[in-house]
Amino acid sequence: MAVRRRSIVAVPFFFLFCFSSVSLSKQEQSNHPQNKSSFSLSFPLKSHSLPHDKFQSLRSSVGGAAASAVAVKSPFKYSMVPVVSLPIGTPPQTQDMILDTGSQLSWIQCHNNAKKTAAKKTAAAAGGRVSSSAATFDPSLSSSFSVLPCNHPLCKPRTPDFTLPTSCDQNRLCHYSYFYADGTLAEGNLVREKFTFSSTQATPPLILGCASSSGDDKGILGMNLGRLSFPSQAKVSKFSYCVPAPASRSGPSPTGSLYLGDNPNSRAFQYIGLMTFSQGQSQRMPNLDPLAYTVAMQGIRIGSRRLSIPPMAFRPNAGGAGQTMIDSGSEFTYLVDEAYDKVREEVVRLVGPLMKKGYMYSGVADMCFDGDxxxxxxxxxxxxxxxxxxxxxxxxxxxxxxxxxxxxxCLAFGRSSMLGAASNIIGNFHQQNQWVEFDLPNRRVGFGRADCSRS
Structure with missing residues (x-):
């Protein structure tokens, strides 16, 4: 569950987006069978604040050829979730997407915007990149775009790892819909489209959502373990990111980094294993998300004191409750009550008189303060x-x-029970100034301390 919270102070920053293991189309593979070179592309970005109370993510949604080395420099911005601008389609249209390790389905904004169509078609006819300052994608301008029909397997009910509601629309196309917790709706068609980095390097057509209506103006780059996530479809075996701490209001915008493929800093990383679950196990555990990046956390330390939280509070029980996951799409960290109560007890012991009495932020966080x-x-x-x-x-x-x-x-913790969840979720606030690497073939995650503004 990626729990996204509104940014009170929008703090822009830039990420280095490096693709070194993206699967290419058949033509590109034949043209460059031994290509190990790289190139850089730069994408613009602007400040972004997420709507308040969007607690739900698209975690419940859908979820090998030789790879050529591709390096793409892509600026990111940080407004409680990392957002990257990516080139999608042929010719490419720039799309803003939230990097979300808690979601499977990637989706883009495809709202109709007639006022901008003429300018986009002019750019497309000239063979250049199409500006998408309104954060919408125009399918009519892309020669690689196609829509999934109703008879596609993903549009049929009871697909095991595709729980997003789907239906046939009036045009016999596969339609999906999703309601956020605040009642806003994201819906559209399932489609196939490329991520196009140059005229010779691109991903194959990937299955995406093409949102015709949504409450946000950004898309989602789904990065979890599902078979239809971006890493799975694009054959990305590793990815890592480094989230910088937000700058002060008057300070310069911080700069962070994201790599797809090998990270040159990985020799200094410390690795832990990812927990795995068989299909049989997950079916017997209704509270488990088997596609999440689940880790066996052992405890929490504040200062020199390890809190008296039993390790089993951080591991899934017979029903799946207690799972601990790493989620880039959540700002705060959310803990089950047994763990949250111990954290709060220690904070009260240390700074209880300084706590803001009777204050709760967004109904989930009550360890808050005025002052320095x-x-x-x-x-x-x-x-x-x-x-x-x-x-x-x-x-x-x-x-x-x-x-x-x-x-x-506020101490950046909330009660997961207040979200209706039974999981521990390590959010991006507690991943700041750390490399976090997901090594998929070796089923492990690595951490490395860093000044992410200089990484």
Missing amino acids: AAAIGRSIGDLAFQFEKGVELVVAKEKVLAEVDGGVH
Whole structure:
């Protein structure tokens, strides 16, 4: 579950987007069978704030040829979720997409926008990249675009890893719909389209959602373990990202990095295993998300004190409750009640008199403060998520509080039960200034401390 929260202060930043293991089309493979070169492309971006209370993600949605080395420099912005601008279609149209390790289905905005069509067609006729400043994709301008018909297997009910509601529309095309928790709707058609990085390098046509109506103006880049996620369809075996801490209001915009493929910094990473579940296990565990990046967290440390939380609180029980997942699409970290209560108990012991009485942020976070956030953080101490082999994911004491509104800062934790979830979700706030690498063939995730603004 990627739990997205509104950014009170939109903080733009840039990511380095490097593809070194993207599957190419058959023509491109034959033309470049031994190609190991790379090239860079730069994409513009603008500030972005997510709507408030969009607690749900598309986690419930849908979910090998030789690879040629592709390096794509893609600027990102950070507004509580990482957003990348990517070139999609033939010729490419730039689309803003949320990088979400908690979702399978990637989807783009395909709203009709007649006012911009003429300008787009002029650019397309000239063979250039089509500007998409309105964050919409025009299918009529792409020669590689196609729509899935109603008789496609993914449009039939009871597909095991495709739980997104689908139906036949009036044109006999495969239609999907999804309601967010606040009642807004995302719906459209399932389609096939390429990610086009140059005239000679592109992914094969991938199955995407083409949203004709949605409550957000950004798409989703689904990165989980599902067979129809972007890594699975594009044959990406590794990816990693480094999320910088937000800058101050008056400071420069921070810069982070995302790699698809090998990361040159990986020699310094510490790795832990990803938990795996058979189809039989997952079917018997109704609260489990088998497509999530699930880790066997062992504990939480605040300062020098390891909290008295039993390790089983962080692992799925017989029904799947207690699963701990790493989610780039969630800002805060959400804990089951047994773990949240212990964290709150320790924070009250350390800085209880400074807590903002009777205040709860968005109905999920109640460890909040007025005053000097850095000084309060120093009184709380470093915060660490503990794993096997002594590996820790550490948040420095000066950065443990998140600014949420009008000078109010909160410890970036919420109760997962308040979201109707039974899982532990490690959000992107607690992944700041860390390389986080997902090594899919080896079923492991790596962490490496970094100044992400310089990575």
